[in-house]
Amino acid sequence: MVSEIGRFLGRKWKCERCGQEHFVPTKWTNISRNSLSSLPNLVNQDKGGQFAVVVSDEVTWKVAGEKVANSLKGAGWQVNEILLPLPLHATDEAAKKLLNLYPSNVSLAFAVGSGTINDLVKWVATQLKVPYIAIPTAASMNGYTSPISALLIQGFKRTQPCQPPEGVLTEPEIVASAPQEMTAAGYADLMSKTVADVDWQISNLLWGEHYCPLPRKLVAEADDWLQNRLTDLSRNEPEAVSGLLEALLLSGIGMTIAGSSTPSSGAEHLISHWLEMKAISEGKEPALHGLQVGIGTLVALTVYEMLLETEPSDWRPTENELLNPDERKTEFESRYGAIAERVLSEFSAKWLSRERANEARQRLKENWERIREIVTSTWVTPEVHRQRLTTIKAATHPKEIGASVDELYEAILHAREIRRRWTVLDTAYLVGLLPDQVDQILKRCGWA
Ligand SMILES: [Zn+2]
Structure with a gap:
């Protein structure tokens, strides 16, 4: 663990510097060995074992989707599996198609995959008001816990406000089994804050845009931890990759605090x-x-x-x-x-x-x-x-x-x-x- 991520979750808290109150709706995260088998216990508390939809693609189904579905079925859940064909892009068309695939009585969704699957499920979750759990299969981007979904709307990239996941769950071995270039991409996405935060501060000086220093502070500790593990990341070592994922989740929480992608997107x-x-x-x-x-x-x-x-x-x-x-x-x-x-x-x-x-x-x-x-x-x-x-x-x-x-x-x-x-x-x-x-x-x- 690179930092105590739990202290930021599921609560309202106030920034001492900017004075604003922030709420983080994501209630829990769990990146640990064999965590997928304890999935029903984690989600059962308030969901009572009902009807789930598990969204994955051909690759992520094998990596984690099947395990998620079996784990839920074993606990008495009714499970509907949606397997999306590859190549898959985060477009408005794909999002609407997915929305139509949701059964009407679904009470909880699982987004098994990385960027594209999360953008799609997050968007559908917001439209249908069906909560979801993110099951990252790669430490490849910082959008898992962010309050936005980035979709190509008829060819034009737009970020739309969306509901973050209720929880995030995965295993170090799962994220470390992703292709190394996905880990490299995740680290590079995290590093965008070196520009985005400066852009934001200058916009604050020039145009009076609200600026909050918390998102940057949130990732600082994890960032120091990662600086010493760059070679481990180049080898996809599980401890380093799950540390990166945790930093990416914190970065997403930073966006939730800011209410937009501004802290990480310049x-x-x-x-x-x-x-x-x-x-x-x-x-x-x-x-x-x-x-x-x-x-x-x-x-x-x-x-x-x-x-x-x-x-x-x-x-x-x-x-x-x-x-x-x-x-x-x-x-x-x-x-x-x-x-x-x-x-x-x-x-x-x-x-x-x-x-x-x-x-x-x-x-x-x-x-x-x-x-x-x-x-x-x-x-x-x-x-x-x-x-x-x-x-x-x-x-x-x-x-x-x-x-x-x-x-x-x-x-x-x-x-x-x-x-x-x-x-x-x-x-x-x-x-x-x-x-x-x-x-x-x-x-x-x-x-x-
Ligand atoms: Zn990004």
């Missing part, structure tokens, strides 16, 4: 979502989410590094930035096709007129010392990040996630358009670092 996630949308629109299989995030984090940290080298007196945006989004309709249509209108609506929400951009630069200037301090005390340097990715065998070059350098070029320029959240990519445009320096960013990342 510029690096926009780059990941952008690449994923592009891959799926071209009929390609996207790389693992966390591996994309690892690449996105390298970009974002590099942009921060370059931002710190700028002088406020040199800041000015390019004229194109000042064009009203309405005047850029054709540009967005040619870039995004069918989803252009939805992207433009997100982008318009954070677009700044000449006057507001000047005010924002002024605020940035006034807070410049503070911002330097925030960046350097929160992030890691791009070099350290790259080193960590290498050690755990995660991707460090776009080609390892099936993307070309040209696609990264496009993602750096445009990923910020798909979501209204303020990130370092917007700050870079605000001061004129982008679009001019995109080649330099790629060069520093070692890709051009």
